[in-house]
Amino acid sequence: MINADVLIIGAGPAGLQAAIHAARKKVSVVLVGKPENSALAGAHIENYLGVPGKADGSEILRIGTGQAEGFGCRMLKENVTSAARKDGGFEIVTETDEAVRAKAVILATGISRVKLGVPGEKELFGRGVSYCAACDGNFYKGKVVAIIGGETEAAASAELMTAYASKVYWVAKDIAASENMVRKASAAGAELVRAAAKAIKGDDRVNSLELDNGTVLELDGVFIELGAKSSADLAMDLDVMPEMDDTIKVDASCFTGIEGVYACGDVTGKPWQMAKAVGQGAVAGTAAAEWVRANVGK
Numbered sequence: 001m002i003n004a005d006v007l008i009i010g011a012g013p014a015g016l017q018a019a020i021h022a023a024r025k026k027v028s029v030v031l032v033g034k035p036e037n038s039a040l041a042g043a044h045i046e047n048y049l050g051v052p053g054k055a056d057g058s059e060i061l062r063i064g065t066g067q068a069e070g071f072g073c074r075m076l077k078e079n080v081t082s083a084a085r086k087d088g089g090f091e092i093v094t095e096t097d098e099a100v101r102a103k104a105v106i107l108a109t110g111i112s113r114v115k116l117g118v119p120g121e122k123e124l125f126g127r128g129v130s131y132c133a134a135c136d137g138n139f140y141k142g143k144v145v146a147i148i149g150g151e152t153e154a155a156a157s158a159e160l161m162t163a164y165a166s167k168v169y170w171v172a173k174d175i176a177a178s179e180n181m182v183r184k185a186s187a188a189g190a191e192l193v194r195a196a197a198k199a200i201k202g203d204d205r206v207n208s209l210e211l212d213n214g215t216v217l218e219l220d221g222v223f224i225e226l227g228a229k230s231s232a233d234l235a236m237d238l239d240v241m242p243e244m245d246d247t248i249k250v251d252a253s254c255f256t257g258i259e260g261v262y263a264c265g266d267v268t269g270k271p272w273q274m275a276k277a278v279g280q281g282a283v284a285g286t287a288a289a290e291w292v293r294a295n296v297g298k
């Protein structure tokens with residue numbers, strides 16, 4: 001059994017920053033999670049303050065992990081399989097049956113983007129397949145792209161991409177986006193194609209998108225914008241009820257409303273961006289450590 005003042009679940013930018021801020025408040029901190037499973041691991045970042053160019057997300061995670069450990073955080077690179085409230089605190093169990101007991105918990109478990117499930121999607125991820133126009137749009141300046149998805153989020157991405165790409169196809173069989181957003185995307189020049197994606201094709205990089213009506217669109221990039229599911233399942237075990245969209249609601253100090261439980265990063269909702277994850281991580285780490293010091297004692 002490992003004991004900690006603050007337990008953090010999730011080893012992405014939110015969890016790592018929370019670990020740094022909590023550890024610097026001189027409480028004992030354990031972080032459970034695998035940095036390689038963070039959304040950042042497959043990403044290139046060019047919109048984070050002070051980090052110019054196309055920064056490698058895996059490298060940011062490697063450095064961040066070292067920083068957190070350097071300030072005294074103990075890392076367990078495992079998944080949490082169960083969580084519970086116990087004896088006025090919290091207890092989690094990992095996939096190797098390691099138990100961690102803590103006075104406060106920070107949920108930094110991120111989201112997983114909804115997949116399209118067509119051939120080529122996985123193989124060409126990061127080589128023309130993206131799940132985030134707001135993140136990767138700039139890499140497609142002057143190129144031809146398709147946005148896939150019928151919701152407002154996809155329409156907004158289609159509109160956004162008209163500011164970067166030379167041609168934007170918005171591919172959706174059924175449209176559930178708001179009328180206003182549909183109008184905006186069309187007015188901006190996105191061409192609505194009423195079909196479903198059948199396969200994403202390319203060798204080294206994406207070069208075309210095959211549709212279920214037989215059409216093949218020649219293009220450079222495909223943005224799959226079908227929304228995301230948060231990894232908030234553990235929250236309910238700690239008595240935190242996720243919102244209808246599966247996100248965890250927090251206040252300005254990242255407090256969930258359940259004593260001793262905080263949340264930060266993508267799991268709290270949009271924007272799904274590193275800057276917000278890091279900002280909330282700092283807030284949650286500080287708040288959890290201060291709560292332990294003030295209410296439970298060290």
Ligand SMILES: Cc1cc2nc3c(=O)[nH]c(=O)nc-3n(C[C@H](O)[C@H](O)[C@H](O)COP(=O)(O)OP(=O)(O)OC[C@H]3O[C@@H](n4cnc5c(N)ncnc54)[C@H](O)[C@@H]3O)c2cc1C
Pocket residue numbers: 009010011012013014015032033034035036037038039040041042043044045046047048078079080081108109110111130131132134135136231234264265266267271272273274275277
């Ligand atoms: C392709 C791509 C490109 C992107 N580009 C940009 C960009 O240019 N700019 C930008 O700002 N953002 C970008 N993002 C978004 C950015 O990566 C995320 O906003 C950020 O990583 C969110 O941080 P997080 O810590 O909240 O979640 P994550 O980084 O996803 O980390 C979540 C962590 O929780 C862990 N976890 C989940 N469940 C459990 C469990 N049961 N037990 C233990 N651990 C668990 C995961 O393993 C992971 O370690 C991009 C994302 C993607 C996918």
